[in-house]
Amino acid sequence: MKAARARLLHAGPVPAPAALHEVREEFLAHWAAMGTAWGINRTMAQIHALLMVSNRPLSTDEVMADLQISRGNANTNLRDLVGWGLVRSVLRRGERKEFFEAEKDVWKMFCIIVRERRRREITPALSALDACAARTKHLRGADAEAFHQMMERLAEFVRLTNNVMEKVERAEQSSVVPWALRLLQ
Amino acid sequence: MKAARARLLHAGPVPAPAALHEVREEFLAHWAAMGTAWGINRTMAQIHALLMVSNRPLSTDEVMADLQISRGNANTNLRDLVGWGLVRSVLRRGERKEFFEAEKDVWKMFCIIVRERRRREITPALSALDACAARTKHLRGADAEAFHQMMERLAEFVRLTNNVMEKVERAEQSSVVPWALRLLQ
DNA sequence: CCGTGTTTTCAATATATTCTGAAACATCAA
DNA sequence: TTGATGTTTCAGAATATATTGAAAACACGG
Numbered sequence: 001m002k003a004a005r006a007r008l009l010h011a012g013p014v015p016a017p018a019a020l021h022e023v024r025e026e027f028l029a030h031w032a033a034m035g036t037a038w039g040i041n042r043t044m045a046q047i048h049a050l051l052m053v054s055n056r057p058l059s060t061d062e063v064m065a066d067l068q069i070s071r072g073n074a075n076t077n078l079r080d081l082v083g084w085g086l087v088r089s090v091l092r093r094g095e096r097k098e099f100f101e102a103e104k105d106v107w108k109m110f111c112i113i114v115r116e117r118r119r120r121e122i123t124p125a126l127s128a129l130d131a132c133a134a135r136t137k138h139l140r141g142a143d144a145e146a147f148h149q150m151m152e153r154l155a156e157f158v159r160l161t162n163n164v165m166e167k168v169e170r171a172e173q174s175s176v177v178p179w180a181l182r183l184l185q
Numbered sequence: 186m187k188a189a190r191a192r193l194l195h196a197g198p199v200p201a202p203a204a205l206h207e208v209r210e211e212f213l214a215h216w217a218a219m220g221t222a223w224g225i226n227r228t229m230a231q232i233h234a235l236l237m238v239s240n241r242p243l244s245t246d247e248v249m250a251d252l253q254i255s256r257g258n259a260n261t262n263l264r265d266l267v268g269w270g271l272v273r274s275v276l277r278r279g280e281r282k283e284f285f286e287a288e289k290d291v292w293k294m295f296c297i298i299v300r301e302r303r304r305r306e307i308t309p310a311l312s313a314l315d316a317c318a319a320r321t322k323h324l325r326g327a328d329a330e331a332f333h334q335m336m337e338r339l340a341e342f343v344r345l346t347n348n349v350m351e352k353v354e355r356a357e358q359s360s361v362v363p364w365a366l367r368l369l370q
Numbered sequence: 371c372c373g374t375g376t377t378t379t380c381a382a383t384a385t386a387t388t389c390t391g392a393a394a395c396a397t398c399a400a
Numbered sequence: 401t402t403g404a405t406g407t408t409t410c411a412g413a414a415t416a417t418a419t420t421g422a423a424a425a426c427a428c429g430g
Contacts, residue, residue, distance in 0.1 A: 017326075017328075019320070019321075019324060020321060020324055020326075020328060020329045020332060023317050023320050023321055023332070024332060026313070026316075026317060027313075027314075027317050027336070030310065030313040030314075030317075034306065034310050036224070037224050037305075037306050038223065038224050038306075039221070039222050039223050039224040041387080041388070042388085043388075043389080052335060053331070053332050053335050055327060055328060055331040059406095060406085060407080061406095069389075069390090070389060070390045070391065071390085071391075071392095071407085071408095072389070072390060072391070072392095072408080072409075072410080073388075073389050073390070075407065075408065075409090076388095076389090076408090076409090079408090096397075096398075096405060096406060097405085097406065098406080098407080104335070106338045106339060106341075106342045107342070110342065120222075121219065121222050121223075125215065125219050128211070128212075128215040129212075129215075131211075132208050132211060132212050132215075135204070135208050136204075136205060136208055139204060139205055141202075141205075142240060143202075143205060143240060144205045146238070146240040147205060147208070147209060147238050150237060150238050150289070151212070153291045154291060156291075157291045157292070157295065160366065163369070164366055164369050167369045177369065180365050180368055180369050181345065181349055183365055183368075184348070184349050184352045184362065184365050226417080226418070227418085228418075228419080245376085245377080254419075254420090255419060255420045255421065256377085256378095256420085256421075256422095257378080257379075257380085257419070257420060257421070257422095258418080258419050258420070260377065260378065260379090261378090261379095261418095261419090264378090281374095281375065281376065281427080281428075282375085282376070283376080283377080
């Protein structure tokens with residue numbers, strides 16, 4: 001009580017725990033906003049952020065309490081994060097509860113996201129574009145030919161993207177990618 | 186009339202216009218789905234797709250008719266696409282109506298998207314992360330230090346991303362990027 | 371300044387997505 | 401088997417996002 005009041009009464013260096021809490025909140029909010037802009041739901045991004053900056057694995061209940069969300073919501077999104085491979089569930093011996101920890105290596109994180117987005121979105125998109133190209137190959141007329149050409153160009157570009165992403169996935173071993181990226185600097 | 190009926194009566198090679206229409210619908214749907222997965226609204230992606238495969242500029246009314254959407258919706262999303270630089274508005278002499286055409290060069294399209302996402306999302310994210318790092322630099326304690334370290338690592342990674350994207354933006358001139366990408370093949 | 375064609379705006383509505391909370395389900399130890 | 405502990409599911413509620421449509425604003429030629 002006294003400490004709290006003291007903080008309000010005189011200006012001075014903010015105590016570390018309070019300051020940290022504040023900055024952490026800001027980070028969670030930013031990460032969530034970023035996620036939203038890239039098609040990831042708010043809660044999932046928030047949980048991910050929370051686990052990224054936690055120095056120990058957290059239980060579902062801790063996540064619920066921290067983010068003020070329901071059990072169902074926490075469970076679903078933790079499950080999804082595990083599905084993405086961005087979060088691992090860890091068991092503590094002697095405890096039945098499940099704990100969760102995020103992959104902390106930023107480069108690995110990036111590789112995982114690239115792998116999953118390739119698998120879930122790029123590869124199917126490529127099939128679709130190839131199909132669109134194939135099905136219009138033999139059609140005649142200016143419209144059809146223009147359409148076909150566009151499909152070819154898009155497919156070619158997505159194929160290149162796909163290949164680049166595939167290389168990035170394997171980057172842990174081959175280290176070609178970090179090298180190429182440095183080259184772009 | 187006769188041609189239409191003939192199509193219904195005997196099995197045979199589908200006439201080009203009908204086949205093209207079908208494939209085009211499929212492409213629009215796929216592009217819209219893809220957009221959604223990457224945080225772009227359905228209609229905007231659909232309009233973009235429509236203009237990409239149109240061999241002439243289209244008016245707002247044509248877009249409305251083709252996609253069966255309201256004037257307000259068409260207008261807003263066309264405006265946004267122009268804001269992204271993915272679509273240009275063109276004026277036909279003697280006509281008061283505005284027409285719209287998409288950037289058709291796939292590589293340029295990509296550069297535009299990279300430029301805009303960098304400007305709208307990456308740069309602000311980087312500022313936020315730097316701020317989070319700076320504000321926890323002097324805090325002591327295991328929690329604060331772990332947090333600070335994570336912020337530094339994330340900021341470093343985003344800074345790299347930012348730089349790579351900046352190079353891609355300028356790729357039209359310098360052509361370093363296509364070269365580096367080929368290297369990754 | 372008026373009339374006409376076009377674009378923009380925005381409150382209301384519709385749709386899509388996310389979240390909750392409680393019940394069902396699992397697992398284990400006694 | 402029972403009870404304690406933990407997880408999953410999912411219908412309904414809450415929220416966020418997108419869409420409509422009609423009125424207002426605008427731009428221009430006459």
